[in-house]
Amino acid sequence: MTETFLIVGGDAAGMSAASKAKRDDPDREVVVLERGEWVSYGACGLPYYVKGEIDDLEDLVAIPAERFQEERDIDLRTGHEAAAIDPEDQTVTVETDERTYTQSYDELLVATGARAIAPPIDGLDRDGVFTLQTMEAGRELKEYVDAQAGDTVGIIGGGYIGIELAEAFRGQNLDVELFEMRSHVLEPFGSEVAKTVESELRDNDVAVHTDTRVDRVAGDDRVRTVITPDGKFPVDAVLVAAGVQPRVELAESAGIDVGPTGALATDQYGRTNVESVYAAGDCAEIIHAVTGDPAHVPLALTANRAGRAVGATVAGEPTPVGEIAGTAVLKAFDLEVARTGLLEDERLREAGFDPVSVSITAASRAHYYPGGSEVEITLVGDADSGAVLGASMVGKEGVAKRIDTVAAAIQGDMSVTDLAYLDLSYAPPFGPTWDPVLTAAKVLGGKLS
Known part of the structure; x- marks a missing residue:
């Protein structure tokens, strides 16, 4: 009887696992559930799409859905959301716009990714407040940018996305007010590097506010003001770039352990504490090469490599997901x-x-x-x-x-x-x-x- 490898999540880790498992074991049924319309896309390219350096959102897609389906014989189902996991029966409850059904599995990979953090700031539910974690979010932000001329955008957070979007907005002739609650932007890079980056931002007319906590954003029909202890700053939109957190709720409700970082705990092969269930990508921990301890570092190569390793393991060749050093690079003007x-x-x-x-x-x-x-x-x-x-x-x-x-x-x-x-x-x-x-x-x- 054909065994089924079921994957929840159709981005880097999920599609890498699906492709590797099908390549190594062509007779295995590989099913991917993706709640959105996009799969296998480069979210890291979204700031450059917003800036206008990448013309079409579709250009960020590495492999279109139909190629997975037609050329790789992967049962990829977009618009299908995993609602519950039953480890005892080895089934997943799946919801679509039309129906709810149950999908069985022999091995399951949870690759649910991460979501943008919504910090405890009043008013983030107003119109004109954006994040940049998904393709649809990128489309919405680009549509806003294209409709504006000379307006001001407030950025909450001075990490990777905040810095990259500051450049993108300036490239579209928007004024930028960047708010970072820590002493420096890019804190994990160290203060010396951060000071150089802050100088570069200011040289490019980005107003940088460090040691600045945003209390709330205010407005009538949409956001109009960012309010901090230092004063009020008029804005026409706000980008929240406060980091990401792993999506673990689906797995945790099924008894899958969450590790000390808040991501799903796994062993060296990506296996969770629940039999026949794996986790990989931005929702999962991975061992840090310096400390030997579990870490959560949501980066593209980490997700792709771990997914590929899980696919190989499921296909019969146990393959470690590897360790990471948290290597990262970004462009700041x-x-x-x-x-x-x-x-x-x-x-x-x-x-x-x-x-x-x-x-x-x-x-x-x-x-x-x-x-x-x-x-x-x-x-x-x-x-x-x-x-x-x-x-x-x-x-x-x-x-x-x-x-x-x-x-x-x-x-x-x-x-x-x-x-x-x-x-x-x-x-x-x-x-x-x-x-x-x-x-x-x-x-x-x-x-x-």
């Missing part, structure tokens, strides 16, 4: 901003490390080659073991790929000395003889010795 591993002194000490850090500034190219600029690097190592723990970088060029060298060092359990001795490439148009990463490692090695 003319800057590349990146990080990997852990930088926060308190968090590292809680994990048992004795962190030591250095911050350096180096040239992105050979000093005599035209067009170069400065790269700022903060590198963190452990005083006891000498291990590389994390890094952050900012600069106008060469940052987005240099961070990968440190990420590889972390996941390869390399020491700071090992990093300093890497045989990295050199040519004047691309870097100095001593790459900035090597220089940072040399300086940090001196402090650790």
